[in-house]
Amino acid sequence: MNEFPRWKYVLVVVVLLLGVLYGVPNLFVQQPAVQINANRGATVDEALKERVQGVLEKEKITFDRIETGDGRMLVRLPIGETEEQAKAQEKLRTELGDQYVVALNLASTVPAWMRAIGAREMPKGLDLQGGVHFLMEVDSKDVIEKQLQRFSDDIRSALRDRDIRYQSVGRGPQGLVVTLRNDEDRDAALTAITAAVPDVEVSRGAQVGDAWTLNANVKPEKIREISQNTIRQNVATLSNRINALGVAEPLIQQQGENRIAVELPGVQDTAEAKKTLGAQATLEYRAVDENADAFAAMRTGQVPPDDKLYYRRDRGPDGKQIPILLKKKIIVSGDEMVDATSAPDPQSGTPSVSVVLNSAGGRKMLDFTTKSVGKPMAVVYIERTPEVRVVDGKEVRSTKITEEVISVANIRGVFSNRFQTTGLGSNDEAAELALLLRSGSLAAPIDIVEERVIGPSLGKDNIQKGIMAVLLGLGAVLVFMAFYYWLFGLIADLALVFNLVLLLAVMSAVGVTLTMPGIAGIVLTLGMAIDANVLICERVREELRNGSSPLAAIRAGYDKAWATILDANVTHLISALALMTLGSGAIRGFGVTLFIGILTSMFTSVTVSHAITNLVHGRRKKLKGLSIGSGYTRAAAA
Amino acid sequence: MELFNPNSNIDFLAKRKISLVISILLILVSLGLLATRGLNYALDFTGGVLVEVHYDEPAEIDQVRSALETGGFHGAQVQSLGGTRDVSIRLQPREDQKDAERVGRDVLAALQTQRQDVSLARHPDLVGPQVGAELRSDGFVAAVFVMIGIMIYIGIRFEKRFAVAAIASEFHDAILTLGFFSATQIDFDLTVLASLLAVLGYSINDKVVVFDRVRELFRITRKAEPYAILNKAVNQTLSRTIMTSLTTALAMGALYFWGGPAVHGFALTMLVGIVIGTLSSIFFANPILYWLGVSKTDLMPVTKEDPELARRP
Numbered sequence: 001m002n003e004f005p006r007w008k009y010v011l012v013v014v015v016l017l018l019g020v021l022y023g024v025p026n027l028f029v030q031q032p033a034v035q036i037n038a039n040r041g042a043t044v045d046e047a048l049k050e051r052v053q054g055v056l057e058k059e060k061i062t063f064d065r066i067e068t069g070d071g072r073m074l075v076r077l078p079i080g081e082t083e084e085q086a087k088a089q090e091k092l093r094t095e096l097g098d099q100y101v102v103a104l105n106l107a108s109t110v111p112a113w114m115r116a117i118g119a120r121e122m123p124k125g126l127d128l129q130g131g132v133h134f135l136m137e138v139d140s141k142d143v144i145e146k147q148l149q150r151f152s153d154d155i156r157s158a159l160r161d162r163d164i165r166y167q168s169v170g171r172g173p174q175g176l177v178v179t180l181r182n183d184e185d186r187d188a189a190l191t192a193i194t195a196a197v198p199d200v201e202v203s204r205g206a207q208v209g210d211a212w213t214l215n216a217n218v219k220p221e222k223i224r225e226i227s228q229n230t231i232r233q234n235v236a237t238l239s240n241r242i243n244a245l246g247v248a249e250p251l252i253q254q255q256g257e258n259r260i261a262v263e264l265p266g267v268q269d270t271a272e273a274k275k276t277l278g279a280q281a282t283l284e285y286r287a288v289d290e291n292a293d294a295f296a297a298m299r300t301g302q303v304p305p306d307d308k309l310y311y312r313r314d315r316g317p318d319g320k321q322i323p324i325l326l327k328k329k330i331i332v333s334g335d336e337m338v339d340a341t342s343a344p345d346p347q348s349g350t351p352s353v354s355v356v357l358n359s360a361g362g363r364k365m366l367d368f369t370t371k372s373v374g375k376p377m378a379v380v381y382i383e384r385t386p387e388v389r390v391v392d393g394k395e396v397r398s399t400k401i402t403e404e405v406i407s408v409a410n411i412r413g414v415f416s417n418r419f420q421t422t423g424l425g426s427n428d429e430a431a432e433l434a435l436l437l438r439s440g441s442l443a444a445p446i447d448i449v450e451e452r453v454i455g456p457s458l459g460k461d462n463i464q465k466g467i468m469a470v471l472l473g474l475g476a477v478l479v480f481m482a483f484y485y486w487l488f489g490l491i492a493d494l495a496l497v498f499n500l501v502l503l504l505a506v507m508s509a510v511g512v513t514l515t516m517p518g519i520a521g522i523v524l525t526l527g528m529a530i531d532a533n534v535l536i537c538e539r540v541r542e543e544l545r546n547g548s549s550p551l552a553a554i555r556a557g558y559d560k561a562w563a564t565i566l567d568a569n570v571t572h573l574i575s576a577l578a579l580m581t582l583g584s585g586a587i588r589g590f591g592v593t594l595f596i597g598i599l600t601s602m603f604t605s606v607t608v609s610h611a612i613t614n615l616v617h618g619r620r621k622k623l624k625g626l627s628i629g630s631g632y633t634r635a636a637a638a
Numbered sequence: 639m640e641l642f643n644p645n646s647n648i649d650f651l652a653k654r655k656i657s658l659v660i661s662i663l664l665i666l667v668s669l670g671l672l673a674t675r676g677l678n679y680a681l682d683f684t685g686g687v688l689v690e691v692h693y694d695e696p697a698e699i700d701q702v703r704s705a706l707e708t709g710g711f712h713g714a715q716v717q718s719l720g721g722t723r724d725v726s727i728r729l730q731p732r733e734d735q736k737d738a739e740r741v742g743r744d745v746l747a748a749l750q751t752q753r754q755d756v757s758l759a760r761h762p763d764l765v766g767p768q769v770g771a772e773l774r775s776d777g778f779v780a781a782v783f784v785m786i787g788i789m790i791y792i793g794i795r796f797e798k799r800f801a802v803a804a805i806a807s808e809f810h811d812a813i814l815t816l817g818f819f820s821a822t823q824i825d826f827d828l829t830v831l832a833s834l835l836a837v838l839g840y841s842i843n844d845k846v847v848v849f850d851r852v853r854e855l856f857r858i859t860r861k862a863e864p865y866a867i868l869n870k871a872v873n874q875t876l877s878r879t880i881m882t883s884l885t886t887a888l889a890m891g892a893l894y895f896w897g898g899p900a901v902h903g904f905a906l907t908m909l910v911g912i913v914i915g916t917l918s919s920i921f922f923a924n925p926i927l928y929w930l931g932v933s934k935t936d937l938m939p940v941t942k943e944d945p946e947l948a949r950r951p
Contacts, residue, residue: 523889575787
């Protein structure tokens with residue numbers, strides 16, 4: 001009699017039930033929705049809900065219901081109404097203005113109690129479900145302007161090096177204008193600049209009196225190179241940000257000369273993504289000028305030449321702004337940060353961001369703090385928010401720059417590359433700032449110029465084909481196993497179906513994005529999972545051939561096959577792990593599927609199939625043969 | 639039902655020289671193909687042209703796709719934009735189409751043969767690759783890590799000669815599968831890259847089962863002749879090797895024949911990989927193991943299995 005511990009039966013049943021519970025959410029269909037998140041200074045509350053409801057009723061847009069929670073609002077629309085959804089978003093956006101981010105979304109319809117225990121549907125990838133598409137325009141004018149500034153410095157030093165006297169180097173209507181005193185100097189300057197600054201094109205300009213001018217402009221190929229680099233950097237920063245948000249399998253690609261397309265699969269926090277994509281916030285650390293009177297500077301407008309007038313974020317008790325004078329020279333800025341995390345300050349519990357600087361930044365901070373123990377240092381929060389206003393029926397885009405001093409503290413001790421900054425409004429703001437600092441700043445500002453819902457990239461036809469093929473493939477494997485190994489094949493089949501349920505459940509709970517290649521990965525995993533059962537069946541057959549009794553053959557078969565199964569699966573796990581950790585996007589998803597599949601298949605094909613086998617054979621005292629499709633059975637029956 | 643003679647005793651090792659020479663030749667041919675013809679990278683890797691069109695009346699995506707196929711644009715990615723009237727099409731330009739404008743005109747012409755109410759919604763744009771060049775190198779790094787990880791594990795669980803044989807055959811399988819893609823110039827996209835890495839996993843699975851049997855036979859046989867043991871191990875696992883290949887191939891075959899274009903490349907890679915992996919388990923890994931001179935003494939467990947036995951005089 002094969003002893004199979006009772007706790008293993010219990011384990012199998014419990015795991016099966018859990019598998020079903022966590023797999024079921026995938027049967028719920030998602031509905032179109034509009035998501036609203038508040039920008040800083042605004043809140044999502046009952047009043048907003050009434051406003052939204054008012055707009056929808058006025059525009060006669062039918063909606064399911066409006067939900068609020070976690071600082072965001074979700075307006076659910078009937079399934080299939082994507083055009084209503086676009087209309088609702090447009091109307092709400094114009095009504096709510098800049099204080100809120102209004103984004104298209106797809107909402108889950110899984111009941112709340114299921115979501116509460118972490119049972120949710122697998123997010124589907126862009127290929128199966130589509131998602132939200134953003135088109136962003138990169139404004140590289142800024143970067144080119146900065147480059148011109150740098151070239152004007154280069155030109156000055158080139159002229160100085162060669163002792164060519166010049167009147168001025170300045171910004172003209174197009175490019176730079178170099179003014180010299182006579183024709184010879186101009187000729188000399190032309191040669192000098194061409195040699196020293198190869199990236200500019202120099203030509204003779206107008207001559208007025210004794211002002212002889214040269215026009216210098218960035219070469220077109222250099223401009224192209226600059227804007228290409230800008231785009232590339234922005235694509236990298238955007239990917240960092242989207243990854244940091246935890247959006248799985250996005251698509252980010254350059255489009256045309258100066259645009260970037262970003263596509264995010266549905267059922268994710270699209271409003272947050274939208275806010276983060278275009279956001280630009282950073283920190284600057286500056287010394288405080290203690291010798292000048294900031295209030296006087298505010299009143300008179302006379303600011304000491306080395307200083308700049310800022311205002312505190314916190315207002316005074318009278319509700320007026322508090323001015324502060326800071327040194328123009330920045331100690332360190334957001335560009336020099338390599339890591340940032342948000343956590344409440346351990347002493348006061350207020351929101352804070354801990355920052356790690358790169359080595360250059362750390363050195364500067366060390367130098368500064370060594371010299372200034374006991375003196376105050378200020379933290380400036382700089383935010384650029386895109387604004388859209390409607391002027392004469394046309395959308396006009398501009399950028400609003402907010403610079404506020406969020407904290408001023410006396411330097412208590414010397415520090416270099418690791419420190420904390422407090423003074424942020426809320427934990428959310430701290431988290432957002434940390435994310436932005438971590439993922440790097442955008443090389444040039446971007447505007448979201450288009451936002452649309454996109455359909456699945458595969459098309460209904462292909463999705464159906466894929467699913468049909470999956471079922472066919474599985475069916476073929478099931479039939480083949482039963483045909484070849486009889487009862488043992490059927491047991492393996494049962495274990496395989498169990499494996500599929502378990503695999504889907506774990507994938508849903510972990511939140512793996514399901515894509516078509518992912519589905520192929522599931523089929524592959526199942527096709528290979530049966531390998532363990534093949535190994536077991538072959539072993540049992542061998543044992544039978546060697547003359548073992550049926551029950552002994554089962555025991556020996558499972559025992560001996562286990563060593564092989566373990567070795568084979570561990571090596572397989574290693575390759576899945578490499579795919580998971582080193583790949584990105586689709587490859588990672590595939591690796592995760594494979595990894596989970598190997599683990600679940602080890603459980604189902606060994607423990608589950610063993611449990612069923614024992615349930616079938618273990619109770620019978622006298623077992624003459626096994627239904628495993630080998631010659632032995634026939635001999636025993638005869 | 640039994641397809642294979644359980645007592646089969648085929649002398650696989652007898653032909654080891656021929657099989658090794660064939661394998662090495664195939665590796666060289668594959669490397670040569672990769673160096674000269676390279677891979678036919680698909681839209682994911684190369685980028686292409688984005689054309690957005692507008693239909694006056696709602697359009698079915700699958701219809702648009704078939705119109706493109708008839709117009710000679712293969713492997714285009716078609717997606718609905720916003721509603722049912724706007725469609726975005728991403729495709730790789732053909733050799734003769736130099737600029738995006740030209741592609742846009744040709745696409746429009748192809749679509750107009752099917753329906754007249756279609757027009758360009760905006761200027762066609764060049765789009766960058768969906769995945770940066772780093773993914774290609776990531777894939778390569780992943781493959782190298784797979785090999786190193788497996789080598790270490792097999793080195794510990796078995797013996798270093800097994801590790802060498804396993805890695806040599808992994809390399810063999812990967813290069814041959816890539817060689818197949820280079821020879822046929824079938825689109826090499828992201829899913830193919832993923833499945834190529836899965837082929838590595840599949841193939842190692844296969845080798846480990848044979849190695850496991852080799853180890854077991856060496857341990858239980860008293861006078862263990864490597865030649866006989868290696869042959870016996872392949873013979874005894876032959877039924878399992880072919881059965882597993884068959885079940886996996888059945889699943890992948892269904893995907894290949896009925897799964898549509900999305901999983902075509904994936905299934906094909908796996909099918910090719912299964913064939914190569916199965917053959918290399920028998921004809922490549924084992925001869926290498928024999929050639930490296932694996933023996934019984936290498937495989938006896940270091941720790942005594944039975945302390946009672948050790949104490950006896």
